[in-house]
Amino acid sequence: MRLLSSLFLFASLFFLPATLHAQNIQDIIKEADRLEAIPNEKEAFHKFKEALKMQPVNLYALTKCSELSSRIGAREPDKHSRDNYNQAAIIYAKTALRLYPNSDEANVAMGIAVGRTLLTKSGKEKISLVKDIRHYAEYALKLNPQNFKAWHILGKWNYEVSNLNMFEKAATKVFYGGLPDASIKSSIAAYEKARSLNPNFSLNYLELAKAYKKNGNKEKAIALLKQMLPIPILTEDDPRIKKEAVQLIHSWE
Numbered sequence: 001m002r003l004l005s006s007l008f009l010f011a012s013l014f015f016l017p018a019t020l021h022a023q024n025i026q027d028i029i030k031e032a033d034r035l036e037a038i039p040n041e042k043e044a045f046h047k048f049k050e051a052l053k054m055q056p057v058n059l060y061a062l063t064k065c066s067e068l069s070s071r072i073g074a075r076e077p078d079k080h081s082r083d084n085y086n087q088a089a090i091i092y093a094k095t096a097l098r099l100y101p102n103s104d105e106a107n108v109a110m111g112i113a114v115g116r117t118l119l120t121k122s123g124k125e126k127i128s129l130v131k132d133i134r135h136y137a138e139y140a141l142k143l144n145p146q147n148f149k150a151w152h153i154l155g156k157w158n159y160e161v162s163n164l165n166m167f168e169k170a171a172t173k174v175f176y177g178g179l180p181d182a183s184i185k186s187s188i189a190a191y192e193k194a195r196s197l198n199p200n201f202s203l204n205y206l207e208l209a210k211a212y213k214k215n216g217n218k219e220k221a222i223a224l225l226k227q228m229l230p231i232p233i234l235t236e237d238d239p240r241i242k243k244e245a246v247q248l249i250h251s252w253e
Contacts, residue, residue, distance in 0.1 A: 066092035111136035155190035
């Protein structure tokens with residue numbers, strides 16, 4: 001009996017640190033999720049980084065750090081700070097993809113990160129990144145057709161590529177043999193799919209409205225913006241998105 005008690009005590013001491021470690025990770029991630037939902041994205045970002053210090057291969061924390069870096073960076077007024085966040089978003093997404101190449105969320109994180117970086121580029125480098133974005137979105141959808149963020153990325157891709165200027169379109173043929181067909185109608189279809197999967201995604205409403213407006217359906221565009229306004233604030237970008245929606249409604253009516 002004494003031997004069994006000693007063995008039980010030894011086993012308990014052996015496994016206790018691992019159990020506490022797992023609980024700590026879960027607690028940290030839970031707190032990070034809470035902070036993001038407030039929303040307080042910079043503090044959430046720091047919490048997810050704290051989780052990665054304890055578990056560097058945590059897929060959820062890696063993709064969250066990437067997405068939050070992309071969102072925070074887009075709001076930074078200082079170019080140096082903005083570039084640092086964009087670079088961090090790429091690094092976290094690359095790490096997630098290296099560890100989990102068949103994760104739809106890892107591919108989405110990379111698509112978002114590349115998309116944010118694209119806004120700072122031009123010419124040949126911009127066209128190269130454009131091709132990458134579609135690849136990540138389509139592969140994410142192959143892995144999980146219900147990923148609303150991947151559908152949104154595909155909608156944005158179609159919208160932006162269909163609006164490339166003559167020089168950029170010519171560059172795609174010279175350097176890359178052209179890009180896959182893109183159209184406003186395909187953009188609308190992808191955005192609508194994202195809306196059906198997540199009806200509380202404010203940015204998707206804004207981008208979808210712009211696509212409908214460009215396609216000649218101003219009434220539908222205005223209706224979508226008005227439908228979006230009562231949606232709760234879920235990200236730190238949402239107040240800016242709603243403000244832009246109000247401005248567009250006034251200018252389009």
